[in-house]
Amino acid sequence: MLPGDIGADRFGGYPPRAKRVALDNLELLRGLPLGFVPLLLGELIALDWAFPAEQREIDAQFAFLHGLPSDQLRPLMAPFAGLRLTPELERVDWVRSPARFSELLTAHLWATGQIDGFRAAAVEYMDKVRATSPPDAPPVPRLAIVVIGCGVTENRYALFRRLRPHGVYFRQVNPAGGWQTLREAVAARAAAHPVPYGHWHIDGGEPQASADPGVACVCWGALAPVRAILLDRVRKAKLAGTGSEALRTMLAEMAPRDLGFPETADPTLARFEANLLTEGSGTQIYSTTFVQWAAREALRRAQPVTLLARFAPRVRELSLGELLSDPRQKPQPDPQGSLIDADMGAYYTWLCQQRLSGAAQTRFLVWFGDRSEALAIAPALHPATVSDEPIGMRELMARCTIL
Amino acid sequence: MVARSRREFLRTAIGACAAAPLSALGPARKTSSPRGRKAVVVTFGGGARDDETFTPEGQENIPHLLTELAPRSTFFSQVINRGILGHYVATASLATGVYETFNNFAAVPPDHPTVFEYFRRDLKRPAFDTWVVAPSNGFNRIGESGNRSYGAGLGAGVILPKRLLAAALSSGSNDGRYDHLLRDNYETPFYAPELGGHEVELNQVGEILKLSVSDFVGHAQSLRSADELSVYIARQLMRQLAPSLLWITLHDIDVAHTGAFSLYIEAIQRADRLCAEIWRMIESDPEYAGRTTLFILPDFGRDGDTDAGGNGFQHHRTGDALSRTTWMLALGAGVRENFVVDRPIGSVDLVPTLGSIFGFSARFAEGNPLAEIT
Numbered sequence: 181m182l183p184g185d186i187g188a189d190r191f192g193g194y195p196p197r198a199k200r201v202a203l204d205n206l207e208l209l210r211g212l213p214l215g216f217v218p219l220l221l222g223e224l225i226a227l228d229w230a231f232p233a234e235q236r237e238i239d240a241q242f243a244f245l246h247g248l249p250s251d252q253l254r255p256l257m258a259p260f261a262g263l264r265l266t267p268e269l270e271r272v273d274w275v276r277s278p279a280r281f282s283e284l285l286t287a288h289l290w291a292t293g294q295i296d297g298f299r300a301a302a303v304e305y306m307d308k309v310r311a312t313s314p315p316d317a318p319p320v321p322r323l324a325i326v327v328i329g330c331g332v333t334e335n336r337y338a339l340f341r342r343l344r345p346h347g348v349y350f351r352q353v354n355p356a357g358g359w360q361t362l363r364e365a366v367a368a369r370a371a372a373h374p375v376p377y378g379h380w381h382i383d384g385g386e387p388q389a390s391a392d393p394g395v396a397c398v399c400w401g402a403l404a405p406v407r408a409i410l411l412d413r414v415r416k417a418k419l420a421g422t423g424s425e426a427l428r429t430m431l432a433e434m435a436p437r438d439l440g441f442p443e444t445a446d447p448t449l450a451r452f453e454a455n456l457l458t459e460g461s462g463t464q465i466y467s468t469t470f471v472q473w474a475a476r477e478a479l480r481r482a483q484p485v486t487l488l489a490r491f492a493p494r495v496r497e498l499s500l501g502e503l504l505s506d507p508r509q510k511p512q513p514d515p516q517g518s519l520i521d522a523d524m525g526a527y528y529t530w531l532c533q534q535r536l537s538g539a540a541q542t543r544f545l546v547w548f549g550d551r552s553e554a555l556a557i558a559p560a561l562h563p564a565t566v567s568d569e570p571i572g573m574r575e576l577m578a579r580c581t582i583l
Numbered sequence: 584m585v586a587r588s589r590r591e592f593l594r595t596a597i598g599a600c601a602a603a604p605l606s607a608l609g610p611a612r613k614t615s616s617p618r619g620r621k622a623v624v625v626t627f628g629g630g631a632r633d634d635e636t637f638t639p640e641g642q643e644n645i646p647h648l649l650t651e652l653a654p655r656s657t658f659f660s661q662v663i664n665r666g667i668l669g670h671y672v673a674t675a676s677l678a679t680g681v682y683e684t685f686n687n688f689a690a691v692p693p694d695h696p697t698v699f700e701y702f703r704r705d706l707k708r709p710a711f712d713t714w715v716v717a718p719s720n721g722f723n724r725i726g727e728s729g730n731r732s733y734g735a736g737l738g739a740g741v742i743l744p745k746r747l748l749a750a751a752l753s754s755g756s757n758d759g760r761y762d763h764l765l766r767d768n769y770e771t772p773f774y775a776p777e778l779g780g781h782e783v784e785l786n787q788v789g790e791i792l793k794l795s796v797s798d799f800v801g802h803a804q805s806l807r808s809a810d811e812l813s814v815y816i817a818r819q820l821m822r823q824l825a826p827s828l829l830w831i832t833l834h835d836i837d838v839a840h841t842g843a844f845s846l847y848i849e850a851i852q853r854a855d856r857l858c859a860e861i862w863r864m865i866e867s868d869p870e871y872a873g874r875t876t877l878f879i880l881p882d883f884g885r886d887g888d889t890d891a892g893g894n895g896f897q898h899h900r901t902g903d904a905l906s907r908t909t910w911m912l913a914l915g916a917g918v919r920e921n922f923v924v925d926r927p928i929g930s931v932d933l934v935p936t937l938g939s940i941f942g943f944s945a946r947f948a949e950g951n952p953l954a955e956i957t
Contacts, residue, residue: 292684504748
């Protein structure tokens with residue numbers, strides 16, 4: 181099927197809001213190329229569970245496409261229209277399963293050497309959308325806090341090496357009450373700036389006793405039952421001979437209820453958590469990967485103004501010899517390896533934060549939890565400097581103009 | 584920029600010569616006749632980025648490559664992979680000299696003749712003269728292509744050490760406890776390989792390598808990783824059969840797909856150590872010393888940190904310059920030492936270069952022989 185053949189009846193399986201937007205834009209969709217429309221529908225079909233920032237972006241795309249004169253729309257769509265596609269791709273029911281189409285299209289573009297051109301066209305398209313509808317400035321400078329190193333007794337790894345050129349390396353932080361101070365700071369920002377899904381706490385450990393109001397919380401430990409269901413489904417699928425790509429499709433199509441999320445769960449957050457586990461690589465196995473990927477996806481999708489991410493030790497990878505001697509031994513934590521993972525994760529979190537609006541005003545803090553090392557990046561701080569001044573967490577945050 | 588940093592680093596570290604006109608190249612190491620030449624190819628089926636290897640920040644991870652091998656090598660600072668960035672299909676492309684386009688996750692043979700088939704057919708070499716030691720599942724079809732003029736019976740023997748280990752263990756009282764040994768493709772954490780191929784079976788390997796199952800399992804228990812097992816098998820092959828063309832694919836580095844940076848770094852450090860070990864195996868073996876050319880190259884890179892379409896070191900999905908650009912070390916017979924080649928070369932140039940070393944025609948290959956290697 182080609183876009184020109186789309187009928188209104190094809191959107192029967194879409195959730196209500198997505199269906200409405202699709203039908204309102206049916207004529208527009210019919211005029212766009214096959215190399216483009218299914219990808220737009222891939223975003224649209226998830227609209228009802230999307231974060232507000234994502235919903236704004238989808239709205240902006242349709243507004244942009246509607247507002248673009250045909251003499252500008254045509255050249256913008258030309259790279260997509262010029263893709264050499266296959267009859268097999270045309271036969272995919274891409275209205276109902278845009279994710280399946282996207283998977284096949286990606287493989288086809290790689291195999292035919294068209295992936296680079298496609299990526300360039302997609303980047304140009306999104307740049308133009310964002311230039312027309314720039315993202316809103318945050319109500320308060322964005323803040324990301326990353327806590328790393330839980331459980332580490334001794335460390336010889338040089339921390340923050342990628343971040344040091346951008347901030348102040350504090351080497352004498354008094355850790356007393358540090359974690360509590362950070363949580364209070366996040367809670368205070370959530371109370372002062374009640375933005376839906378604007379404040380996040382992502383935790384690689386066990387669930388905290390109480391969640392802070394107005395803070396979206398995603399926790400590795402709390403998702404243990406979901407991970408167990410997921411891994412069991414995967415194991416059964418493998419035993420049934422399901423191939424790699426079919427498995428990916430199966431995972432992509434899993435809804436929160438398939439994974440045991442309660443009906444009462446926040447549908448947007450539940451969908452987000454399900455996606456972390458079904459689309460992420462390694463998020464099902466290592467808590468450090470889970471936290472890094474969750475922080476990345478939260479920043480990319482929800483565009484929060486506040487993010488607190490705490491890494492906890494992941495399980496240690498067993499050596500070949502250990503696997504052979506006792507393959508069912510209970511996994512032990514790997515605090516030192518997790519510290520290195522988290523150090524890189526902190527860097528990636530900062531990079532993701534920098535891609536959001538208001539980047540020049542953002543504040544970033546990474547703290548070697550319960551230890552004396554931290555690094556802060558803020559407009560008021562001189563980059564690539566070191567401070568040996570004894571300082572408490574509250575004062576450090578004030579110095580960064582976080583409090 | 585990336586290439587320049589590599590070159591500048593090498594010059595600083597080892598005092599390497601600048602790339603010179605080809606006519607100015609000095610004599611290579613003395614070698615025996617072309618008929619006596621041997622080659623060992625070591626690929627990393629799990630790209631290693633510059634950031635963790637040849638940049639100043641990454642150098643601490645590759646002390647052996649840096650101080651032992653690089654000074655004795657010709658270093659190609661820009662090896663560009665223009666094909667599909669999936670490990671099996673990319674390794675197959677390295678082995679055919681053509682950018683293969685088959686499904687990375689399918690157990691299919693390459694479409695074009697492999698270097699092993701050119702080697703055996705043109706030079707009339709017996710089956711035992713060329714071997715592949717590769718990570719398990721998926722790579723079991725890499726030894727010979729589906730090309731009608733070559734293909735069946737003309738390829739290399741393929742040994743998949745982890746598959747062998749799993750088979751050895753299941754011959755005892757194992758009740759499936761070791762199935763995880765087969766999880767060696769990290770490109771998706773749920774990779775479910777389609778089996779079936781032409782790899783050598785356990786009993787054959789025992790005969791070929793003069794290795795009992797108990798010795799094999801016993802040694803495996805002393806090892807850290809699958810790559811160490813692969814090098815152990817390669818050592819046995821060299822001792823027992825001394826193949827003229829040996830291809831070893833290391834794969835531990837691909838643990839990066841799990842997102843654990845520390846494990847990725849550990850795997851690079853291990854690969855660095857194993858490469859030096861392979862070189863010492865070559866140098867200390869009279870069958871190999873002085874007439875063997877060793878090639879070491881990742882199949883491609885990994886995504887850059889700043890590309891919003893990727894997740895840094897974890898994957899190789901963006902097709903950005905970092906993920907397509909890697910390096911190659913060549914050392915031993917026919918190779919000028921302490922020399923840097925900064926012009927871009929292609930991944931597909933390896934097979935024609937092996938052709939010029941051995942004297943076979945890689946007639947379907949897309950690349951060109953590297954003139955710096957004779």
